[in-house]
Amino acid sequence: MGGPEIERLIGLLARLPGLGPRSARRAALKLLQQPHARMLPLATALAEAAAAVRPCHLCGNLDSQDPCGICTDPVREQSSICVVEGVGDLWALERAAAHQGIYHVLGGTLSPMTGTGPEDLNLRPLQERIEAGGVTEIILALGATVEGATTAHWLSDRLQQPGLVITRVAQGVPIGGAIDLLDDGTLGAALRARRPLG
Ligand SMILES: [Zn+2]
Numbered sequence: 001m002g003g004p005e006i007e008r009l010i011g012l013l014a015r016l017p018g019l020g021p022r023s024a025r026r027a028a029l030k031l032l033q034q035p036h037a038r039m040l041p042l043a044t045a046l047a048e049a050a051a052a053v054r055p056c057h058l059c060g061n062l063d064s065q066d067p068c069g070i071c072t073d074p075v076r077e078q079s080s081i082c083v084v085e086g087v088g089d090l091w092a093l094e095r096a097a098a099h100q101g102i103y104h105v106l107g108g109t110l111s112p113m114t115g116t117g118p119e120d121l122n123l124r125p126l127q128e129r130i131e132a133g134g135v136t137e138i139i140l141a142l143g144a145t146v147e148g149a150t151t152a153h154w155l156s157d158r159l160q161q162p163g164l165v166i167t168r169v170a171q172g173v174p175i176g177g178a179i180d181l182l183d184d185g186t187l188g189a190a191l192r193a194r195r196p197l198g
Contacts, residue, residue, distance in 0.1 A: 006032065058129070060105030060122045062087050070094075070102055077101040080137040081129065083155065085109050085148070089141060099139070104129075109147040110154055118154070130159060140168040144189065 006028065014024035031039040055061070056068035063069055070076060080101025084090050090103050107122040129135055138159055142148035156166045172190030173182065182190070 055105075058125055059103050060087070060107060060125070061090055061103060079135055080139065081126070081135055082139040082141050083126070084141050085143060085151075093141065099141075101137070101139075106142075106151070109142060109145075109151040111147045111150075113147075121151075127159070130161070130164065136163065136165060138164060138166045140166065142168070144171045144185075 010024045010028045013019055013027050014021045019027065052064040053062050054066055056063055056066050056071055058067045058071045061068040061070055077100050081104050082093065082099045082101060083104045083106060085106055085108065087105055090105060093099050104126045105122060108116050108120055110116055140152040140155060142152050152168050159166060170193040171186065172193050173179065
């Protein structure tokens with residue numbers, strides 16, 4: 001079908017998250033049909049991003065500057081650190097404009113299944129930031145999975161110190177969600193996380 005270049009392109013695209021072989025073929029065809037409008041700008045953007053973007057040595061966020069734009073933002077509350085599993089979670093929280101402080105990206109969660117232990121997580125810069133003083137709040141924004149819960153408990157024990165408040169994001173009823181459509185786990189968590197009105 002058209003030579004090894006096309007096969008290679010489809011093969012590489014098919015490895016991207018959300019793109020199976022069928023979507024990869026469609027994307028490849030679109031690119032090949034518009035080399036100047038789509039393909040070359042994409043190639044340039046990929047090369048430039050690969051050369052410029054690095055993990056921030058303070059928080060693990062991806063940025064073309066180190067420390068990253070969030071860590072160096074003077075408006076951000078440096079005293080409040082939101083701990084997330086991955087950069088995608090940070091992006092989601094930023095899209096929601098839900099957190100005014102800074103972040104820390106763990107790069108994974110503790111999991112006996114995948115063999116991920118504490119030594120595999122990005123922990124040292126977080127500990128150094130806390131030890132340097134000025135941090136008053138740690139928000140653990142980890143997933144509502146067994147691994148997320150295990151990691152949150154482990155981190156909470158590990159980071160505990162006087163003057164530091166450690167919280168975990170609540171799980172519960174989604175905005176616009178109906179009670180009778182929730183699964184049992186979510187419903188139970190929502191009930192346990194109940195708060196007084198007002
Ligand atoms: Zn940073």
